[in-house]
Amino acid sequence: MLEIKNLTKVYGTGKTQKLAVDGINLTVERGAFYGLLGPNGAGKSTTIHCITGIAQPTSGQILVDGVDVVTDYKSARTKVGLSPQEFNVDIFATPAQLMNYMGGYYSIPAAERKVRIEELIKRFDLEQHRNVKFQKLSGGLKRRAMLGRALVHTPDLLILDEPTAGVDVEQRRDLWAYLKELNEAGKTIILTSHYLEEIQYLCRDIAIINHGKIVAEGTKEEFMKDGKSIEERYLEITRADDKKNSV
Protein backbone atom coordinates (compact mmCIF):
# COMPACT_ATOMS: atom_id res chain seq x y z
CA MET A 1 0.00 0.00 0.00
CA LEU A 2 2.75 2.45 0.99
CA GLU A 3 6.41 2.10 0.11
CA ILE A 4 8.96 4.65 1.22
CA LYS A 5 12.37 4.15 -0.34
CA ASN A 6 15.40 5.96 1.02
CA LEU A 7 13.43 9.14 1.78
CA THR A 8 15.51 12.15 2.74
CA LYS A 9 14.18 15.58 3.55
CA VAL A 10 16.37 18.60 4.17
CA TYR A 11 14.85 21.94 5.20
CA GLY A 12 16.57 25.23 4.44
CA THR A 13 19.88 25.90 2.75
CA GLY A 14 23.42 26.75 3.83
CA LYS A 15 23.88 27.38 7.54
CA THR A 16 20.16 27.05 8.27
CA GLN A 17 20.03 23.59 6.68
CA LYS A 18 18.35 20.93 8.80
CA LEU A 19 18.17 17.23 8.03
CA ALA A 20 14.66 16.25 9.11
CA VAL A 21 14.42 12.77 7.56
CA ASP A 22 17.53 10.75 6.86
CA GLY A 23 17.14 7.89 4.37
CA ILE A 24 13.97 6.28 5.70
CA ASN A 25 12.75 2.98 4.26
CA LEU A 26 9.30 1.83 5.23
CA THR A 27 6.65 -0.53 3.88
CA VAL A 28 3.06 -0.47 5.06
CA GLU A 29 0.95 -3.34 3.77
CA ARG A 30 -2.63 -2.92 2.58
CA GLY A 31 -5.06 -3.22 5.50
CA ALA A 32 -2.36 -2.48 8.10
CA PHE A 33 -2.91 -0.42 11.24
CA TYR A 34 0.53 1.11 11.51
CA GLY A 35 1.87 3.16 14.40
CA LEU A 36 4.57 5.72 13.71
CA LEU A 37 6.21 6.80 16.94
CA GLY A 38 8.92 9.25 17.84
CA PRO A 39 9.68 12.27 19.97
CA ASN A 40 8.78 15.79 18.83
CA GLY A 41 10.93 16.81 15.87
CA ALA A 42 11.97 13.22 15.10
CA GLY A 43 10.65 13.36 11.52
CA LYS A 44 7.15 11.84 11.79
CA SER A 45 5.21 14.83 10.53
CA THR A 46 7.82 15.57 7.86
CA THR A 47 7.46 12.02 6.55
CA ILE A 48 3.68 12.43 6.51
CA HIS A 49 4.01 15.80 4.74
CA CYS A 50 6.17 14.17 2.06
CA ILE A 51 3.58 11.42 1.54
CA THR A 52 0.67 13.85 1.24
CA GLY A 53 2.32 16.59 -0.83
CA ILE A 54 2.63 19.28 1.83
CA ALA A 55 6.41 18.93 1.63
CA GLN A 56 8.68 17.98 -1.24
CA PRO A 57 11.07 15.09 -0.66
CA THR A 58 14.72 16.07 -1.14
CA SER A 59 15.48 12.57 -2.45
CA GLY A 60 14.06 9.08 -2.40
CA GLN A 61 10.74 7.73 -3.59
CA ILE A 62 7.27 7.31 -2.09
CA LEU A 63 4.73 5.02 -3.72
CA VAL A 64 1.07 4.78 -2.69
CA ASP A 65 -0.45 1.67 -4.23
CA GLY A 66 2.44 1.72 -6.69
CA VAL A 67 1.78 5.35 -7.67
CA ASP A 68 4.65 7.82 -7.24
CA VAL A 69 3.58 10.79 -5.10
CA VAL A 70 5.91 13.16 -6.97
CA THR A 71 5.73 12.14 -10.63
CA ASP A 72 2.05 11.06 -10.57
CA TYR A 73 0.92 13.30 -7.74
CA LYS A 74 -2.67 13.84 -8.88
CA SER A 75 -3.45 10.14 -8.89
CA ALA A 76 -1.53 9.48 -5.65
CA ARG A 77 -3.41 12.21 -3.78
CA THR A 78 -6.80 10.65 -4.47
CA LYS A 79 -5.68 7.60 -2.49
CA VAL A 80 -4.66 9.40 0.68
CA GLY A 81 -6.65 11.15 3.42
CA LEU A 82 -4.93 13.25 6.07
CA SER A 83 -6.00 14.44 9.49
CA PRO A 84 -3.03 16.62 10.43
CA GLN A 85 -1.66 17.50 13.83
CA GLU A 86 -2.36 21.23 13.35
CA PHE A 87 -5.76 22.65 12.49
CA ASN A 88 -5.00 23.67 8.90
CA VAL A 89 -8.46 25.02 8.16
CA ASP A 90 -10.37 28.19 7.44
CA ILE A 91 -11.46 28.91 11.01
CA PHE A 92 -14.56 30.76 9.80
CA ALA A 93 -15.90 27.72 7.94
CA THR A 94 -18.24 25.20 9.57
CA PRO A 95 -17.62 21.42 9.80
CA ALA A 96 -20.21 20.80 7.07
CA GLN A 97 -18.56 23.38 4.81
CA LEU A 98 -15.07 22.00 5.42
CA MET A 99 -16.20 18.51 4.43
CA ASN A 100 -18.10 19.86 1.45
CA TYR A 101 -15.13 21.88 0.15
CA MET A 102 -12.75 18.97 0.58
CA GLY A 103 -15.17 16.56 -1.13
CA GLY A 104 -15.42 19.05 -4.00
CA TYR A 105 -11.65 19.33 -4.31
CA TYR A 106 -11.57 15.55 -4.63
CA SER A 107 -14.08 15.72 -7.48
CA ILE A 108 -16.95 14.00 -5.66
CA PRO A 109 -20.26 14.94 -7.33
CA ALA A 110 -22.53 17.15 -5.19
CA ALA A 111 -25.27 14.55 -4.60
CA GLU A 112 -22.80 11.85 -3.55
CA ARG A 113 -20.95 14.38 -1.39
CA LYS A 114 -24.13 15.35 0.41
CA VAL A 115 -24.87 11.74 1.38
CA ARG A 116 -21.29 11.16 2.48
CA ILE A 117 -21.20 14.34 4.60
CA GLU A 118 -24.46 13.38 6.32
CA GLU A 119 -22.96 9.98 7.20
CA LEU A 120 -19.80 11.54 8.60
CA ILE A 121 -21.63 14.23 10.55
CA LYS A 122 -23.79 11.57 12.11
CA ARG A 123 -20.86 9.21 12.74
CA PHE A 124 -18.83 11.89 14.48
CA ASP A 125 -21.82 13.20 16.41
CA LEU A 126 -21.55 16.64 14.84
CA GLU A 127 -25.26 17.21 14.13
CA GLN A 128 -25.56 19.98 16.73
CA HIS A 129 -22.38 21.65 15.50
CA ARG A 130 -22.56 21.20 11.74
CA ASN A 131 -23.15 24.91 11.13
CA VAL A 132 -20.96 26.28 13.92
CA LYS A 133 -17.78 28.07 12.87
CA PHE A 134 -14.66 25.96 13.39
CA GLN A 135 -13.12 28.57 15.70
CA LYS A 136 -16.08 28.23 18.09
CA LEU A 137 -15.77 24.44 18.44
CA SER A 138 -14.14 22.68 21.40
CA GLY A 139 -10.86 20.81 20.89
CA GLY A 140 -12.60 17.45 20.63
CA LEU A 141 -15.15 18.70 18.12
CA LYS A 142 -12.38 20.25 16.04
CA ARG A 143 -10.59 16.90 15.90
CA ARG A 144 -13.80 15.17 14.83
CA ALA A 145 -14.39 17.74 12.10
CA MET A 146 -10.82 17.19 10.87
CA LEU A 147 -11.39 13.43 10.75
CA GLY A 148 -14.61 13.91 8.83
CA ARG A 149 -12.75 16.09 6.35
CA ALA A 150 -10.02 13.45 5.95
CA LEU A 151 -12.57 10.72 5.25
CA VAL A 152 -14.96 12.53 2.94
CA HIS A 153 -13.35 11.15 -0.24
CA THR A 154 -13.09 7.59 1.20
CA PRO A 155 -9.31 7.30 0.81
CA ASP A 156 -7.58 3.90 0.72
CA LEU A 157 -4.85 5.15 3.04
CA LEU A 158 -5.79 7.24 6.06
CA ILE A 159 -3.01 9.12 7.83
CA LEU A 160 -3.81 10.38 11.31
CA ASP A 161 -1.28 12.70 12.90
CA GLU A 162 -2.16 13.03 16.61
CA PRO A 163 -5.90 12.60 15.96
CA THR A 164 -6.93 12.46 19.60
CA ALA A 165 -4.90 15.38 20.97
CA GLY A 166 -7.30 17.45 23.10
CA VAL A 167 -10.08 14.85 22.92
CA ASP A 168 -11.66 13.70 26.20
CA VAL A 169 -11.44 10.05 27.32
CA GLU A 170 -14.98 9.10 26.33
CA GLN A 171 -14.69 10.58 22.86
CA ARG A 172 -11.24 9.06 22.45
CA ARG A 173 -12.64 5.60 23.17
CA ASP A 174 -15.44 6.20 20.71
CA LEU A 175 -12.93 7.29 18.10
CA TRP A 176 -10.78 4.22 18.72
CA ALA A 177 -13.81 2.02 18.11
CA TYR A 178 -14.50 3.83 14.85
CA LEU A 179 -10.89 3.52 13.68
CA LYS A 180 -10.91 -0.21 14.47
CA GLU A 181 -14.13 -0.56 12.54
CA LEU A 182 -12.62 1.29 9.55
CA ASN A 183 -9.49 -0.85 9.63
CA GLU A 184 -11.50 -4.06 9.89
CA ALA A 185 -13.41 -2.92 6.82
CA GLY A 186 -10.08 -2.82 4.95
CA LYS A 187 -8.84 0.72 5.36
CA THR A 188 -5.07 1.10 5.76
CA ILE A 189 -4.30 3.44 8.64
CA ILE A 190 -1.09 5.13 9.72
CA LEU A 191 -1.30 6.66 13.17
CA THR A 192 1.08 8.90 15.06
CA SER A 193 0.34 9.65 18.67
CA HIS A 194 2.02 10.61 21.90
CA TYR A 195 -0.60 8.52 23.72
CA LEU A 196 1.24 5.22 23.59
CA GLU A 197 -1.66 3.27 25.07
CA GLU A 198 -3.53 4.34 21.94
CA ILE A 199 -0.82 2.84 19.73
CA GLN A 200 -0.79 -0.31 21.87
CA TYR A 201 -4.54 -0.67 21.64
CA LEU A 202 -4.93 0.03 17.93
CA CYS A 203 -1.80 -0.77 15.94
CA ARG A 204 -0.54 -4.14 14.77
CA ASP A 205 2.74 -2.85 13.32
CA ILE A 206 4.97 -0.14 14.74
CA ALA A 207 8.00 1.89 13.68
CA ILE A 208 9.97 4.33 15.82
CA ILE A 209 11.63 7.34 14.22
CA ASN A 210 14.37 9.19 16.06
CA HIS A 211 16.70 11.87 14.69
CA GLY A 212 15.19 11.35 11.24
CA LYS A 213 15.89 7.61 11.08
CA ILE A 214 13.88 4.47 11.69
CA VAL A 215 15.45 3.02 14.81
CA ALA A 216 13.03 0.14 15.38
CA GLU A 217 10.34 -1.60 13.37
CA GLY A 218 8.23 -4.68 13.97
CA THR A 219 4.92 -6.08 15.04
CA LYS A 220 3.31 -5.05 18.30
CA GLU A 221 4.02 -8.52 19.68
CA GLU A 222 7.71 -8.17 18.85
CA PHE A 223 7.85 -4.85 20.68
CA MET A 224 6.09 -6.32 23.71
CA LYS A 225 7.82 -9.72 23.76
CA ASP A 226 9.54 -9.29 27.15
CA GLY A 227 6.28 -8.42 28.82
CA LYS A 228 7.03 -4.71 28.42
CA SER A 229 4.45 -2.15 27.43
CA ILE A 230 4.89 -0.17 24.22
CA GLU A 231 5.70 2.85 26.35
CA GLU A 232 8.50 1.06 28.23
CA ARG A 233 9.94 -0.34 25.00
CA TYR A 234 9.66 3.05 23.28
CA LEU A 235 11.56 4.81 26.05
CA GLU A 236 14.22 2.11 26.10
CA ILE A 237 14.80 2.40 22.33
CA THR A 238 14.74 6.19 22.05
CA ARG A 239 16.96 6.70 25.11
CA ALA A 240 19.52 4.21 23.78
CA ASP A 241 19.46 5.98 20.40
CA ASP A 242 19.77 9.44 22.00
CA LYS A 243 22.78 8.19 23.95
CA LYS A 244 24.35 6.79 20.78
CA ASN A 245 23.76 10.10 18.97
CA SER A 246 25.20 12.18 21.78
CA VAL A 247 28.52 10.26 21.75
Added chain:
Amino acid sequence: MNWIGLYTMFRREVERTMRVVIQTLVAPVVSAALYLFIFGTVIGAKIDDFAGVPYITFVFPGVLMLSIINASFASASSALYFMRFTRGLEEILIAPFSYFEMLLGFVGSAVTRALMVAFLILAVGMVFGAVSLVNPLGFVFYVAAIASIFAMLGIIVALWAEGFEQLQALNTFVITPLTYLGGIFYSITMLPPLAAQITVLNPFFYFADGIRSSMIGYSEANTMIGLVVIVGLVLVLALTVTHLFKIGWKIRS
Protein backbone atom coordinates in the same frame (compact mmCIF):
# COMPACT_ATOMS: atom_id res chain seq x y z
CA MET B 1 -9.34 18.34 -15.59
CA ASN B 2 -10.71 18.53 -12.03
CA TRP B 3 -13.84 20.54 -12.93
CA ILE B 4 -15.69 19.83 -9.67
CA GLY B 5 -12.61 20.90 -7.73
CA LEU B 6 -12.33 24.13 -9.72
CA TYR B 7 -16.03 24.87 -9.30
CA THR B 8 -15.62 24.29 -5.56
CA MET B 9 -12.78 26.81 -5.45
CA PHE B 10 -14.89 29.41 -7.31
CA ARG B 11 -17.91 28.80 -5.08
CA ARG B 12 -15.79 29.03 -1.96
CA GLU B 13 -14.49 32.45 -3.06
CA VAL B 14 -18.07 33.61 -3.71
CA GLU B 15 -19.01 32.46 -0.19
CA ARG B 16 -15.93 34.21 1.23
CA THR B 17 -16.88 37.37 -0.68
CA MET B 18 -20.41 37.27 0.71
CA ARG B 19 -19.07 36.67 4.24
CA VAL B 20 -17.35 40.08 4.16
CA VAL B 21 -19.76 41.75 1.77
CA ILE B 22 -19.22 45.29 3.08
CA GLN B 23 -15.51 45.10 2.42
CA THR B 24 -15.69 43.15 -0.85
CA LEU B 25 -18.77 44.49 -2.64
CA VAL B 26 -20.26 47.51 -0.84
CA ALA B 27 -16.99 49.46 -0.44
CA PRO B 28 -15.98 49.36 -4.14
CA VAL B 29 -19.50 50.29 -5.20
CA VAL B 30 -19.55 53.27 -2.82
CA SER B 31 -16.11 54.37 -4.07
CA ALA B 32 -17.21 54.08 -7.69
CA ALA B 33 -20.42 55.99 -6.97
CA LEU B 34 -18.36 58.79 -5.35
CA TYR B 35 -15.98 58.94 -8.33
CA LEU B 36 -18.92 59.16 -10.70
CA PHE B 37 -20.69 61.77 -8.62
CA ILE B 38 -17.62 64.01 -8.20
CA PHE B 39 -15.84 63.55 -11.53
CA GLY B 40 -18.92 62.93 -13.58
CA THR B 41 -21.79 64.91 -12.15
CA VAL B 42 -20.08 67.77 -10.25
CA ILE B 43 -16.90 68.41 -12.28
CA GLY B 44 -18.13 66.72 -15.45
CA ALA B 45 -21.05 69.14 -15.72
CA LYS B 46 -18.52 71.96 -16.23
CA ILE B 47 -16.59 70.04 -18.92
CA ASP B 48 -17.63 69.83 -22.54
CA ASP B 49 -18.34 66.49 -24.18
CA PHE B 50 -15.14 64.56 -24.84
CA ALA B 51 -14.59 62.17 -27.76
CA GLY B 52 -18.23 62.66 -28.63
CA VAL B 53 -19.51 61.54 -25.23
CA PRO B 54 -20.20 63.29 -21.90
CA TYR B 55 -17.20 63.41 -19.55
CA ILE B 56 -18.92 61.00 -17.13
CA THR B 57 -19.18 58.42 -19.91
CA PHE B 58 -15.52 59.03 -20.78
CA VAL B 59 -14.29 58.41 -17.21
CA PHE B 60 -16.65 55.53 -16.39
CA PRO B 61 -14.51 52.79 -18.08
CA GLY B 62 -11.52 53.95 -16.03
CA VAL B 63 -13.52 53.87 -12.79
CA LEU B 64 -14.71 50.39 -13.68
CA MET B 65 -11.16 49.26 -14.47
CA LEU B 66 -9.90 50.64 -11.16
CA SER B 67 -12.52 48.60 -9.31
CA ILE B 68 -11.80 45.43 -11.31
CA ILE B 69 -8.07 45.74 -10.65
CA ASN B 70 -8.59 46.30 -6.93
CA ALA B 71 -11.12 43.46 -6.61
CA SER B 72 -9.11 40.83 -8.44
CA PHE B 73 -5.80 41.77 -6.81
CA ALA B 74 -7.32 41.92 -3.31
CA SER B 75 -9.24 38.69 -3.80
CA ALA B 76 -6.26 36.63 -4.97
CA SER B 77 -3.72 38.15 -2.61
CA SER B 78 -5.86 38.09 0.53
CA ALA B 79 -7.35 34.63 -0.10
CA LEU B 80 -3.99 32.99 -0.74
CA TYR B 81 -2.13 34.89 1.98
CA PHE B 82 -4.82 34.04 4.52
CA MET B 83 -4.63 30.38 3.45
CA ARG B 84 -0.86 30.45 3.88
CA PHE B 85 -1.23 32.16 7.26
CA THR B 86 -3.79 29.63 8.62
CA ARG B 87 -2.21 26.70 6.70
CA GLY B 88 -5.62 26.19 5.08
CA LEU B 89 -3.68 26.08 1.81
CA GLU B 90 -2.69 22.54 2.75
CA GLU B 91 -6.26 21.54 1.78
CA ILE B 92 -5.40 22.50 -1.79
CA LEU B 93 -1.88 21.05 -1.67
CA ILE B 94 -3.05 17.57 -0.67
CA ALA B 95 -5.99 17.57 -3.12
CA PRO B 96 -5.71 16.23 -6.68
CA PHE B 97 -5.09 19.55 -8.44
CA SER B 98 -2.39 19.93 -11.08
CA TYR B 99 -0.29 23.10 -10.83
CA PHE B 100 -2.14 24.54 -13.81
CA GLU B 101 -5.48 23.72 -12.15
CA MET B 102 -4.27 25.52 -9.02
CA LEU B 103 -3.57 28.55 -11.23
CA LEU B 104 -7.02 28.31 -12.82
CA GLY B 105 -8.66 27.88 -9.42
CA PHE B 106 -7.08 30.91 -7.78
CA VAL B 107 -7.31 33.14 -10.86
CA GLY B 108 -10.86 32.03 -11.66
CA SER B 109 -11.93 32.71 -8.07
CA ALA B 110 -10.45 36.20 -8.15
CA VAL B 111 -11.96 36.93 -11.58
CA THR B 112 -15.33 35.73 -10.25
CA ARG B 113 -15.18 38.32 -7.46
CA ALA B 114 -13.98 41.01 -9.89
CA LEU B 115 -16.95 40.25 -12.16
CA MET B 116 -19.37 40.51 -9.22
CA VAL B 117 -17.94 43.96 -8.47
CA ALA B 118 -17.99 44.90 -12.17
CA PHE B 119 -21.69 44.04 -12.53
CA LEU B 120 -22.60 46.12 -9.50
CA ILE B 121 -20.58 49.08 -10.77
CA LEU B 122 -22.15 48.76 -14.21
CA ALA B 123 -25.51 49.02 -12.44
CA VAL B 124 -24.34 52.16 -10.61
CA GLY B 125 -23.04 53.53 -13.91
CA MET B 126 -26.46 52.98 -15.47
CA VAL B 127 -28.06 54.99 -12.66
CA PHE B 128 -25.67 57.84 -13.51
CA GLY B 129 -26.38 57.34 -17.23
CA ALA B 130 -22.67 56.72 -17.81
CA VAL B 131 -22.74 53.30 -19.47
CA SER B 132 -22.18 52.77 -23.13
CA LEU B 133 -21.15 49.49 -24.76
CA VAL B 134 -20.16 49.46 -28.42
CA ASN B 135 -18.20 46.20 -28.45
CA PRO B 136 -19.53 43.70 -25.86
CA LEU B 137 -17.14 40.88 -26.86
CA GLY B 138 -14.14 43.19 -26.66
CA PHE B 139 -15.40 44.43 -23.29
CA VAL B 140 -15.61 40.88 -21.92
CA PHE B 141 -12.12 40.12 -23.25
CA TYR B 142 -10.52 43.21 -21.70
CA VAL B 143 -12.31 42.79 -18.35
CA ALA B 144 -11.38 39.09 -18.09
CA ALA B 145 -7.78 39.63 -19.22
CA ILE B 146 -7.17 42.60 -16.91
CA ALA B 147 -8.79 40.84 -13.94
CA SER B 148 -6.61 37.78 -14.66
CA ILE B 149 -3.41 39.86 -14.81
CA PHE B 150 -4.08 41.40 -11.39
CA ALA B 151 -5.22 38.10 -9.90
CA MET B 152 -1.88 36.58 -10.91
CA LEU B 153 0.03 39.56 -9.54
CA GLY B 154 -1.99 39.11 -6.34
CA ILE B 155 -0.95 35.44 -6.19
CA ILE B 156 2.73 36.32 -6.60
CA VAL B 157 2.52 38.97 -3.87
CA ALA B 158 0.63 36.58 -1.55
CA LEU B 159 3.37 33.98 -2.02
CA TRP B 160 6.15 36.51 -1.49
CA ALA B 161 4.67 38.47 1.44
CA GLU B 162 5.75 37.66 4.97
CA GLY B 163 3.34 40.12 6.57
CA PHE B 164 0.23 42.23 5.90
CA GLU B 165 2.41 45.29 5.24
CA GLN B 166 4.19 43.58 2.35
CA LEU B 167 0.83 42.38 1.07
CA GLN B 168 -0.17 46.02 0.54
CA ALA B 169 3.18 47.22 -0.82
CA LEU B 170 2.69 46.49 -4.53
CA ASN B 171 -0.80 47.94 -4.49
CA THR B 172 0.28 51.14 -2.75
CA PHE B 173 3.54 51.81 -4.56
CA VAL B 174 2.99 50.35 -8.02
CA ILE B 175 -0.60 49.52 -8.94
CA THR B 176 -2.35 52.63 -7.60
CA PRO B 177 0.14 55.20 -9.01
CA LEU B 178 0.35 53.51 -12.42
CA THR B 179 -3.45 53.22 -12.57
CA TYR B 180 -3.99 56.94 -11.87
CA LEU B 181 -1.18 57.86 -14.32
CA GLY B 182 -2.62 55.54 -16.98
CA GLY B 183 -5.21 58.01 -18.18
CA ILE B 184 -8.31 56.78 -16.40
CA PHE B 185 -9.58 60.32 -15.68
CA TYR B 186 -8.05 62.21 -18.59
CA SER B 187 -7.12 61.97 -22.23
CA ILE B 188 -3.49 61.61 -23.26
CA THR B 189 -4.09 64.61 -25.57
CA MET B 190 -4.42 66.83 -22.47
CA LEU B 191 -0.83 66.03 -21.43
CA PRO B 192 2.40 67.84 -22.36
CA PRO B 193 4.30 65.92 -25.12
CA LEU B 194 6.91 64.42 -22.75
CA ALA B 195 4.25 63.20 -20.27
CA ALA B 196 2.27 61.72 -23.18
CA GLN B 197 5.38 59.87 -24.41
CA ILE B 198 5.98 58.48 -20.92
CA THR B 199 2.34 57.47 -20.58
CA VAL B 200 2.47 55.18 -23.61
CA LEU B 201 5.15 53.19 -21.76
CA ASN B 202 2.70 52.56 -18.91
CA PRO B 203 0.90 49.22 -19.44
CA PHE B 204 -2.07 50.55 -17.43
CA PHE B 205 -2.66 53.05 -20.23
CA TYR B 206 -3.41 50.12 -22.56
CA PHE B 207 -5.69 48.48 -19.99
CA ALA B 208 -7.76 51.66 -19.61
CA ASP B 209 -7.74 52.32 -23.33
CA GLY B 210 -8.87 48.77 -24.14
CA ILE B 211 -11.87 48.91 -21.83
CA ARG B 212 -12.71 52.45 -22.94
CA SER B 213 -12.54 51.60 -26.64
CA SER B 214 -14.84 48.60 -26.12
CA MET B 215 -17.32 50.77 -24.20
CA ILE B 216 -17.39 54.09 -26.03
CA GLY B 217 -15.50 53.28 -29.25
CA TYR B 218 -12.79 55.85 -28.61
CA SER B 219 -9.14 54.77 -28.49
CA GLU B 220 -5.93 56.73 -28.04
CA ALA B 221 -3.53 53.80 -27.97
CA ASN B 222 -2.25 51.52 -30.69
CA THR B 223 -4.70 48.61 -30.33
CA MET B 224 -2.18 46.04 -31.55
CA ILE B 225 0.45 47.15 -29.04
CA GLY B 226 -2.24 47.05 -26.34
CA LEU B 227 -3.22 43.50 -27.26
CA VAL B 228 0.41 42.35 -27.30
CA VAL B 229 0.99 43.95 -23.87
CA ILE B 230 -2.15 42.42 -22.35
CA VAL B 231 -1.89 38.95 -23.88
CA GLY B 232 1.87 38.92 -23.24
CA LEU B 233 1.36 39.77 -19.56
CA VAL B 234 -1.32 37.09 -19.20
CA LEU B 235 1.00 34.44 -20.69
CA VAL B 236 4.14 35.47 -18.79
CA LEU B 237 2.30 35.70 -15.46
CA ALA B 238 0.48 32.38 -16.05
CA LEU B 239 3.78 30.61 -16.76
CA THR B 240 5.41 32.28 -13.75
CA VAL B 241 2.62 31.39 -11.30
CA THR B 242 2.35 27.81 -12.58
CA HIS B 243 6.11 27.45 -12.14
CA LEU B 244 5.94 28.89 -8.61
CA PHE B 245 3.21 26.38 -7.71
CA LYS B 246 5.27 23.59 -9.26
CA ILE B 247 8.39 24.36 -7.24
CA GLY B 248 6.21 25.03 -4.20
CA TRP B 249 7.77 28.46 -3.58
CA LYS B 250 6.93 29.40 0.02
CA ILE B 251 4.04 26.93 0.13
CA ARG B 252 5.64 23.50 0.12
CA SER B 253 8.39 23.18 2.67
